[in-house]
Structures are given as structure tokens and as C-alpha cells.
Amino acid sequence: MFKRMTATVLVSVGESGGESLEARRVRYAILKGRRVVSEAECEVHELARLGGWQMRASFFSRGAYFDRTPSQTDNPRLAAVVARRFIDGEMLFSEAYRLRLQVVAAGETDFNLRLAACAEIDCMRIEEGLPLDSQPVRLASLEESAIAALVANATSDPVQVYFARGERFVYFVAEAGEVRQRRLDFLPADEDGIKDALQRAELALSGGGGWGLSDAAERNPLRVYLGDLAKRSASPEAQRDSASRSIERQLAALINGGDVLARPELYGLLWVKNRWNMLENAQVQRAVAWQAALPASLALGGASLVLAGLAVSHGIENAGLARQLESERAQIVRDRDALMGRIPDKTVQASFSEFFGLLQQRNQQVRVDRLLSWVTQELPPGVVIRSVSIRPAGSEPGAAEPRLVPVGGSGARPDKGGEAANGEHRVQLALTVPGSYESVEAQAGEVLKRLSAKLRFGKSNLNYESGQDRAVLTTELFARSEDFK
Structure with missing residues (x-):
């Protein structure tokens, strides 16, 4: 029981696709601090018996993507x-x-966005397959993120990582916990292959690829060989430089009793930041609540047993004290x-089912961010969106305007004010068109022509404001959900 309150359970799931997760054997390690208590393989359903203060898992997604892109804002939503x-x-x-x-600052008003993405279905397999009832999973990250977090403990300089597990060969640059230039290849079984x-792989990573690596990093790259390639790093033909060997020695010393170089995707989980957690917020919050309730309940249970023993031993000598202790014990039991009761039970599964239902309904909803992005790109220069509202085409006239609500990590959709007729949503769009009366008529016609490529038009009205040399184009359009998924 004490192990359940203190140990950390790390789980390497491997590739989440393919056969059912419940039928798969996974590698796990139980740690107290940085000391390995045990490491072995088991079936997924057997993880529940391991206990542990928290469970963290890594998984492989074949289509995982890591990159950077510039941004002019550090607002999380934008x-x-x-x-x-x-x-x-x-x-x-x-x-x-x-x-x-x-979000990483790149100047006074410029920012870089470090990105990690993978298929939604791979994340859902992890959430559905791991033992959520008896042992909620606190964090699930991509294998590459776990390995990059591990390498960051040895150096913040760019390091070329070559990692293989069976026929799966992944190589990338790890820098300060970030994954860059990630590539996936097939590893043959024969030595020449x-x-x-x-x-x-070395040729592909040594070129820099426009990632801003220093000349020194390109001339003398640091390289580490991990997973099934770990034994090759010590072979004479590897011709390793002393700096790369030093990094591997530092990595090997991070965990007491565990082969870090052979299992980097497992032991690197200790250092993965929450920002790279691929679980949904509801699952993370459930794990936090489970962690908060368990030690408190165990402590109170132990205290109640102690008080009960005192009441029995001293009951004959002091009946009044025994009654007082019994009252305190009862209060502790109630607490x-x-x-x-705060530990989530199986009824919470209903909320997850509702969430998965929303995911399944997503294809029937218009993705508002994609619709607005497309409209903005199609508008002629100078034409500005003044206002916009979107609601299902089947909602009652005069209904309250829908608000935009977030749906998991997959963008935004309109609130469901009624069933959309034939998958259509009504868009009320008001645009400001600058210029003289003759020019705004031409621009308005151009707007309608461009938007008609994907939108069906209803009523339109052009109101010219002569005092301000502009016109307001108000139009009703209909968007099909299949065009903006």
C-alpha cells in the first residue's frame, strides 16, 4: 500500500495502432525517485495491480509531426x-x-510556436485502453518527446538522436527538450542494411535543413544511438567522438538500476513537460483528483484504526475517554x-462517452476557424469583415446568436441551436467595402463571385455611406459542413 502512495509507474506502449491495446504487452518500470524498483513486461489490463502514485505513458504515432512556425501573438487561443x-x-x-x-519569444513582437501533433485516433486508443478506472494516467506523450526530454538532462545543445525499436527507425534533432527534423524509416535486419x-539518416540530419543550427553543430554534430541501436554506439566502426560518448554516459547515469540507453522512451517520461501531454484536460483532472484523494483516505483510515485500538485498550479504565475517542473515530471515518467519494467511479465514463460522441459529431459541424480563414483569404484587399454570425440552418428564426465553443484540441464549432438542414449552416456576414459608389459596386460583385465557390447565397444588401466613402455589404450565405471540416 505504501508503494501505491510513493512510486511512479512508467509505461511504454509502443505503436498505438494495429491490434487492440488491451491485448498488447507493454513495457513498464516502477520507480521510487530515480531508483528502479522493478522493470518488466505485462498485458495492459495487468497495469492496474502495479499501484503507484502516478502513471505516465509514452506511445508511438506513425504520423507524428514536429515543427516550428512564426507567430505575431502569444495569446494561447490565437x-x-x-x-x-x-x-x-x-x-x-x-x-x-x-x-x-x-510559445517562445523571438523578439519584441515576434514569437515562434513549437508544435507537436499526432492523429486523434492514436490518442483516443491510449485513453480508452489504459486502466483509467483503478489507476488514472496522468500524462501520455509521444516517444520522441520523452527521448528529447531525456537528452535535455545531459545538454541543451542540438543532438542527433538515432532510435530504433524492431523495424521502426526514427531519427531527429533534440535541442533543449524540443524535437526537430523528425523522420521515420524502416530498419533492415541485416548488418549491411x-x-x-x-x-x-546521418546525411539527412547533418545538413541542418534550415533549422538555424550553428556551423560548429553541423561540422561536429553530437550523436546518440538509443533503443535497439544502443549497443552499436560502442562498436569500433562507430568512430564516436568523446563529446557524444560523454552525453551517453550522462544519460546512462540518470536512472539507478535501469538501462536508460536501451529504454529512453520509457525513462524519459520522468522529465516530459505537461505542455507535451497528449491527454485531454478531463483525463488529466481526473488523475489529479485521484492522486489528491488516495493518500488522504489512506491516512485517515490508518488514523481511525489507531483511535479504535486506543478506545478498546482504555475503555475499561475511562469510559468517558472511550466515548470521546469513538466519536472522533466516527468523525474521521466520515471524513x-x-x-x-471524490475518487471518480465508473459513472464518470458517461461523460467520456458524451465527449467521444461529440468527436464523432464533429464531421457534421462546420469548422468555424477554417470557414473564417477561407473567407478572409478570398476577400479583395481593403474589404474588411464587420460582423459575422453562424448558426445551423435548421434553427428557429429569431433564435439567440450562437457562440463559439472549444471542442477538445480540434478547433471550434458553433453551439448547436438546432439540427442543421442537410448539413448546412446559415452565415450572416457584414463587410465594409471602401471607395466610391461605382467602385464599391464592382468590389461587391467580386466578393460575391469569389465566395460563391464554396458558399450558397441568400439575400444580399449593399448600403452606401457617402459621407465616409464606403459601403456596407450585408449578405446571407449557406455553408456546407463537408466543405469546412
């Missing part, structure tokens, strides 16, 4: 919109994805039961 617009523009994902980012794969 930065997320900028990041998603960048990823969508690169057409990296053909399905829903989950995004995590860090392995050498060729490593040569290709314990109240705290135990």
Missing part, C-alpha cells in the same frame, strides 16, 4: 489558430489530429468516506 492554419496548409493530416504547442540506413 496561437492555436495560427498553428492549426499552418498544419492544415501543409496538408499533413487527412483526419482529425491533436495539437500541443509552446542497418549501416546503409544509418548513413542515410475518510467523504474523501473516498
Whole structure:
């Protein structure tokens, strides 16, 4: 029981796709501080018996993406919109994805967004497959993030990481906990094939790739070989430099009793920042509540047993004291039961089912950020959006305007004021068009022509304000959900 209150359980799930997660064997390690108590493999359902103060997991997503993009804002909501617009523009994902980012100042008004993204379905498999009822998972990160966090304990300089697990070969640059230039390849089983794969990987990473690496870092790169490649780092043909060997020695010394170089995706979990946690907030909050309630309930339970023993031993000598102790014991038991009630039970699954239902309904909703982004790009120069409102086409006339609400890590959708007719949403758009009367008519016609590529028009009205040399174009449009997913 004491182990349950003090130990940390680290779990390496591997690739989350393929067979059912419940049927898979995973690698785990139980740590007290930085000392390994035990390390072994088990089936996923057996993780519940391990106990531990908290559980942290890493997983591999084949389509994981790491990059940087500039931004003019450090506002979290706006930065997320900028990041998603960048990823969508690169057409990296053909399905829903989950995004995590860090805003880093690059000047007085300039910022860089460090991005990590992976397929939504891979994250959901982790949330559904790990033992959520008896042992909520506090953090689940991509394997690359765990390895980069591990390397950051040895140096903040750029380090070329070569990591293999079976036929899966991933290589990237780790710098101050950030993953850069991540690539995925196949690792052959024969020795010549392995050498060729490593040569290709070293050549790909040594070029810098426009990531701003220093000349010294490109001329004398630091390299570490991890996972199934760890044994190759000591071979004579590896021709390792002393600086790279020093980093590997520092990494190996981080954990007492664990092979860090062979299992970096497992032990690196100790240092992964919460910003790279791919779990949804509801799951994280549940794990926090579980951690808060468990030690308190155990302490109160132990105190109640002690007080009960005192009451029995001294009851004959002092009945009044025994009654007082019994009253205090009963109060402690009530407090314990109240705290135990804070531990989430199976009824919480209903809220998760509702959340997953919302994810399934997402394809039936218009993605507001993508709709507004497209409209903004199609407007001629000088034409400004004055106001906009969106609601399902089937909602009652005169209903309150919908508000924009966040949905998980997947963007925004309109509040459901009624079922959308044929998947359409009504868009009330007001635009300010500058210029003379003749020019605004031409510009208004151009606006309608451009927007008609994806939007169906209803009523439109052009009101010219001669005193201000501008016109207000008010139009009703209809957007189909399949055009803005």
C-alpha cells in the first residue's frame, strides 16, 4: 500500500495502432525517485495491480509531426489558430489530429510556436485502453518527446538522436527538450542494411535543413544511438567522438538500476513537460483528483484504526475517554468516506462517452476557424469583415446568436441551436467595402463571385455611406459542413 502512495509507474506502449491495446504487452518500470524498483513486461489490463502514485505513458504515432512556425501573438487561443492554419496548409493530416504547442519569444513582437501533433485516433486508443478506472494516467506523450526530454538532462545543445525499436527507425534533432527534423524509416535486419540506413539518416540530419543550427553543430554534430541501436554506439566502426560518448554516459547515469540507453522512451517520461501531454484536460483532472484523494483516505483510515485500538485498550479504565475517542473515530471515518467519494467511479465514463460522441459529431459541424480563414483569404484587399454570425440552418428564426465553443484540441464549432438542414449552416456576414459608389459596386460583385465557390447565397444588401466613402455589404450565405471540416 505504501508503494501505491510513493512510486511512479512508467509505461511504454509502443505503436498505438494495429491490434487492440488491451491485448498488447507493454513495457513498464516502477520507480521510487530515480531508483528502479522493478522493470518488466505485462498485458495492459495487468497495469492496474502495479499501484503507484502516478502513471505516465509514452506511445508511438506513425504520423507524428514536429515543427516550428512564426507567430505575431502569444495569446494561447490565437496561437492555436495560427498553428492549426499552418498544419492544415501543409496538408499533413487527412483526419482529425491533436495539437500541443509552446510559445517562445523571438523578439519584441515576434514569437515562434513549437508544435507537436499526432492523429486523434492514436490518442483516443491510449485513453480508452489504459486502466483509467483503478489507476488514472496522468500524462501520455509521444516517444520522441520523452527521448528529447531525456537528452535535455545531459545538454541543451542540438543532438542527433538515432532510435530504433524492431523495424521502426526514427531519427531527429533534440535541442533543449524540443524535437526537430523528425523522420521515420524502416530498419533492415541485416548488418549491411542497418549501416546503409544509418548513413542515410546521418546525411539527412547533418545538413541542418534550415533549422538555424550553428556551423560548429553541423561540422561536429553530437550523436546518440538509443533503443535497439544502443549497443552499436560502442562498436569500433562507430568512430564516436568523446563529446557524444560523454552525453551517453550522462544519460546512462540518470536512472539507478535501469538501462536508460536501451529504454529512453520509457525513462524519459520522468522529465516530459505537461505542455507535451497528449491527454485531454478531463483525463488529466481526473488523475489529479485521484492522486489528491488516495493518500488522504489512506491516512485517515490508518488514523481511525489507531483511535479504535486506543478506545478498546482504555475503555475499561475511562469510559468517558472511550466515548470521546469513538466519536472522533466516527468523525474521521466520515471524513475518510467523504474523501473516498471524490475518487471518480465508473459513472464518470458517461461523460467520456458524451465527449467521444461529440468527436464523432464533429464531421457534421462546420469548422468555424477554417470557414473564417477561407473567407478572409478570398476577400479583395481593403474589404474588411464587420460582423459575422453562424448558426445551423435548421434553427428557429429569431433564435439567440450562437457562440463559439472549444471542442477538445480540434478547433471550434458553433453551439448547436438546432439540427442543421442537410448539413448546412446559415452565415450572416457584414463587410465594409471602401471607395466610391461605382467602385464599391464592382468590389461587391467580386466578393460575391469569389465566395460563391464554396458558399450558397441568400439575400444580399449593399448600403452606401457617402459621407465616409464606403459601403456596407450585408449578405446571407449557406455553408456546407463537408466543405469546412
